[in-house]
Amino acid sequence: MDTMRFVIVRQKYRPDGGAEKFISYTLEALALLGTIELNIIARKWKYKQKERLTLHKCDPMQWNRISREHRFASAARAIWQRENFNIVQSHERIAGCDIYRAGDGVHQIWLEQRSRVLPKWHQKLLFLSPYHRYVIKAEQLTYQAPELKAVICNSRMVQKEISDQFGLDKNKIHVIYNAVNIKEFFPADELQRLKIRKLFSLPLKASLLIYVGSGFERKGLKSAIYAISKTHYYLIVVGRDKAEKKYHNIAKDLSCFNRVIFVGVQINMSLWYQAADGLLLPTLYDPCPNVILEAMACGLPIITSTTCGGSEFILPGKNGYICDAMDIKSIADAIMALPSWTFNSSASKYARSQVKHLSYQHLSQQLLSLYKKILH
Template sequence: MKILRFAIVRQRYRLDGGAEKFITSVLEALSLLKMINLNIITREWEHKTEAHWKIHLCNPIQWGRVSRERDFAKIARALWHREGFQIVQSHERIAGCDIYRAGDGVHTKWLKQRCRILPIWRQKLLFTSRYHRHVIAAERALYQSPILKAIICNSQMVKKEIIEEFGISENKIHVIYNAINTQNFFPVNNYQRVQIRKNLSLPLGVHILIYVGSGFERKGLAAAIHAIANTHSYLLVIGRDKAEKKYRAIAKKLCCANRVIFAGIQVKVRPWYQASDGLLLPTLYDPCPNAIFEALACGLPVISSTTCGGSEFISPGINGYICDALDISALTDAIIALTTTGNSQSSIYSRAKVMPLSSKHLSQQLFSLYKKILD
């Protein structure tokens, strides 16, 4: 087989980004296949670059959010045409790619969910925003492109949304879940959990739920804090947001600030999962967060939302609960249920749900897709 020149398009690599973890998994998996020449088209790449990954920098001047998206798309597309890559897989909404990974889901679906927490006047502004109109138009142009051969989704939820919104043939959409390293994320026993809590200076003898994710509005931190306020549980917040003071104020107003711990971004997040009794992530909209896979691999039960693709891995009452993202009463009941039903069988079931999601399996799925496209 001839050397395949393959390009991945992503504007930026952020160390704590879920999409970037998927890209790294793709690169690491495909680098094992010697017949593939790997290229990255990007503005900025923070990750260390392996010898077999070639970086192509495209960093036009930005004059605002619309300019950022439009100009990068224009230059990236010109670059991949000039280089003559056989397969271009874009993680940005750029028409003309061979494969699009819909890691951000469907933009109009996200906006509709966001409207649920905004006053009416802001809802109207949201859909008249020049930036959001640009993203919606770019997304539609992408899906209407005759060049587009395949779409990769990371959940059945997003696949369904794409079919509903754009009328795409089901055969064109491939659900390929993110890989999870189950050797790196694993359960611990109660004794080990206590030791980890001591090392992290976390309270002992209390029920702790972990929340993992940056972008607190979309990930549902406000709802998580409101639900925690109605219980005796603690909430451990891993992630960052420029509006963190707002969420600290919410916890203070609800008289639970002493039970909400803001720990910031953690490069090594495993011990924080292992110190916890469950994951609480009532996200307003999320195609499939890695946090759910990481928590399940650590044997934790998960409380998440109906608008989270990762909920496909939750069996209510067995390894967690699924609630509406804004149903504080249901979230509260789920938290209370976890304090009384935690057991080793639940831990085994949680881990078993993600055991098949290995890098090897991801590599096989992707290579099969690429071979199909080339054939």
């Protein structure tokens, strides 16, 4: 058989990015197809030598956000048309690709959710923003393009949003959840949990929730702090934001700063989950964050929002609760309703069982099936 030429399009590499993790699994799945040539179109990319892929550097000049998106899209499209690849999988909103991965969900819906936390004057500016109008149009053109054969999204929530917003046939939209390494993320017993808390200088006996995510506004840290202030719980905040001091001040104003522990970005996340009693993530909008899958693999109950695709893994009252992202009372009530942590409890087992099947192998098989379908 002739060599199949496959290309993935992504502007830039982020070591902690969910899209980058998904792409690494994609490359593994493609390797199983046999005679295949792997390519990446990106401004810059770090990859392992064993992946044996060709980088097509695409770094046109940019002077603002619109030029960054538009000029990359035009240059990337020119590369894939010149190279005549068999399959083009884009992780950016670029019309003309064969497969589009909607990792960021639907931009219009994100703006609607974000507007809820903004003053009225800022809401108007948000929807009038030339940049956001450009992104909405680019997204629309991507879905309307005749070349589009399939869309990959990572939650049923986003599948429905795309179908409703753009009139796309649901059969064209494939829900493929991210993978989680259950050998890396697993529940700790009581002894290990105490050791980890000592290691990180965390209160040994306190009820302690963990929040994980950079971009604090989008991920709902303000709501999380407000809810925590109404309970006796501690909150570990993992992640970064340029406006971090603003959230320090919120906690101080609510007299709970001594119970909100900011630790920045962390590498060995499994230990942080194992130190906690649950994950609190009242995100404004998130297609399906990896942190929910990781926390559940560690046996933690989850409190998240109705606008988070990860809520699909939660049975309220069994392994967590689902609240409106801005309903502080409901979030606080959910925190207080969490059962006391017990190793190997039925709730912990149930949480882990919900994500146990989301292995790298399972993800690769789903992708492999989709690629074969498109090729034939």
